[in-house]
Amino acid sequence: MNTRYYDLINQTFYFPQEEFTLNKDNLQFHGIDLMKLVEEYGTPLKFTYLPKISKNINRAKMWFRNAMEKHDYDAKYYYCYCTKSSHFQFVLNEALKNNIHIETSSAFDIDIVETLMAEGKINKNTFIVCNGFKRDQYVTNIARLINNGHKNTIPVIDNFEELDLLQEQIDGKFKIGIRIAAEEEPKFEFYTSRLGIGYKDIVPFYRKQIAENKKVELKMLHFFINAGIRDTSYYWNELLKCMKVYIALKKECPSLDSLNIGGGFPIKNTLAFEYDYQYMVDEILNQIKIACDEAEVPVPHIFTEFGSFTVGEAGGALYQVLYQKKQNDRENWNMIDSSFITTLPDTWAINKRFVMLAVNRWNETYERVLLGGLTCDGDDYYNSEQHMNAVYLPKYNKEKPLYIGFFNTGAYQETIGGFGGLSHCILPQPKHILIDKDKNGIFATEVFSEQQKAEDVLEILGYKKKQEQ
Template identity: 95%
Template sequence: MNTKYYDLINQTFYFPQEEFTLNKDNLQFHGIDLMKLVEQYGTPLKFTYLPKISDNINKAKMWFRNAMEKHNYEAKYYYCYCTKSSHFEFILNEALKNNIHIETSSAFDIDIVEKLMEDGKINKNTFVVCNGFKRDQYVINIARLINNGHKNTIPVIDNYEELDLLQEQIEGKFKIGIRIAAEEEPKFEFYTSRLGIGYKDIVPFYRKQIQDNKKVELKMLHFFINAGIRDTAYYWNELLKCMKVYIALKKECPTLDSLNIGGGFPIKNSLAFDYDYQYMVDEILNQIKIACDEADVPVPHIFTEFGSFTVGESGGALYQVLYQKKQNDRENWNMIDSSFITTLPDTWAINKRFVMLAVNRWNETYERVLLGGLTCDGDDYYNSEQHMNAVYLPKYNKEKPLYIGFFNTGAYQETIGGFGGLHHCILPQPKHILIDKDKNGIFATEVFSEQQKAEDVLEILGYYKK
């Protein structure tokens, strides 16, 4: 009878997988022995496996290169990283090894860009695509970047007033893009994105404010789908509507030459995850080329803005099951040594799924459980609502510590959770380590941040003065 945790995983999913393998009784992630990390650093523990960032960037570049060759698509492809997914220096340092570009969303992003330029990580050939609603400081910072000579900065116009605000601050001619306010999926509570300018209003806006404006050069149309790039009738319909706008605009605006297909690729959230990236890239470029050929206009350069896809699959979190509470005859609560609300806030806020697996004891029998966090909040839990299936783990045994891992957590969790700040019930922020791999395949780890101490929290609260 197959009663071991390994049997459960093996008969439910294809296992092992590219990034998940076993070493006897323990789970490995990209060849990293997770129990060794637990033994060295303890739990709760956050980690970032840096090589996965470069791996995903180069996969995407390969998919677009293949598709362009297949369809004889005579234009260029530019990979942009959305800094909002994770602003950490170690993330940008790894991503920028791969000749990519940057997408920003707020004022402080520009300060990061300037620091990267100062350090020689990016140069004047690097495109900086400035998205988002632009308040005064964001406009000032964008203007400073352009006025200091970074001509490949492209502010994307989100509303009718932004162009005037930018012109007041920027000296000389500059490039711009326009963001389309795409229609949302039918299940959304509203019909049209709050960001951008409506499909029907873009050409009139161009005629009124840009066509005869000697100071502005329109280069880019920005198309963003909130649900991401997915093989759905909704996505293809919105892409075709976007192409109609692009073609109409291109026929009146010779300088327009780029299409930014914002909205990212999905990342793996279950061992059952299945997504054909190459097919999607092929079909996107095919649809764009067909539309342009029929209208007799050149195909646009393609920009993508991948945030979660760039960094999400590099991150993970490890916890220990501290105790099991049997609240009734059916529910076993495994209490972890941290909080989902504070360390994986998307599980609480939007029921986001992550890959969750036991780290050790794979050759022991399993049971169905609920996972609970340490805060006093009733919503601090992880169960089948978030997980792809009911949550099963090796049976709790107080004599044999059980460790679990959440994987592909590298996007947004630190910023939403408030890295370095206050957390619910003032639970401490976990230790965070970086994992790299040298040319010989040897793993190296370093501590990026230690677990918060009481003194750190009390200083933020005002009890200790600097």
């Protein structure tokens, strides 16, 4: 009988895969021996595999390059990284090795941009696309960036008042974009995105506030789909509606020359993940070109804003199963040495699934389990995988420690979980390490942050200050 954990994975999926292989009965991720990481750094452990960031950026550039050649698409492609997915310096440092651009969403983003400029990581040719609802400090920071000479800063207008706010603080002429308030998928509780300006209002807004405005140059139309770039009738319908607006604007506004197709590519969340990236890029550019050719307007330059796609597949989290609780005849709870709510908050908040695999003991028999976190919250659990609606792991044995890994967790989890701050039940933040690879294929690890200490938490809560008084 095929009762080993390896047999389960092998008969359910194509295995091994590009990033997942085995060394005897231990899992490897991009050739990294995960058990060695556990032995050296312990658990719980967060890690970021930096080379994956550059690899995904260059994959996307290749897909767009191929599609532009295939369709004789006479324009340029600009890859932007949206910083909200992960603001960490090590992420930006790796991403910016690849001649990319940046998308921001809040005031402090601009401070990060200015720091990167001072360090020589970006220059005047780098586009800074400023999205989000803009008030006060964000407007001030955008104006400072432009007034200090960074003319490739493009604030994307989100509502009718923003243009006036920007003009009050920006000296001289500046570029802008306009964001379309796309209609949401039918399953949403509301019909139209709260972000951007409605389809029917964009051309009138241009005529009223921009057309005769000597201070403003409209360069970009921003098209964002919350569900991401997916091969659905909903996506294609919204793209065609966007093109109608772009063409109508272009015929009145010669300076408009760029289309920002925000909304990212999906990333792998199961070993059964399938997505034809090249096909999607081909078809997007094909539809844009057809629409422009029929209207006899030049095709736009293409901007994308990939956040999760850039950094998501670089991250992972390792845990130890501490104990198994048998709550009834059918439910075995494997308790991990951390919390899902605090370290992988998307599993709790939006029921997101990540690739989850055992790290060791692949050649032993398996069982169906539920995974529980250490907090006292009833929602601190992870109990299903998309492919089988259950979690299967090697059988618990208190004499043989079991380690598990969650992969492709590199986007949003640290910032949503409150990195360096307070966590539910004040469980400590795990140790976080960075993994790089040199030209000879040698891995190097570096501790980015140690596990949070009680003193750190007490200071945040005010206890340390009280003691010092």
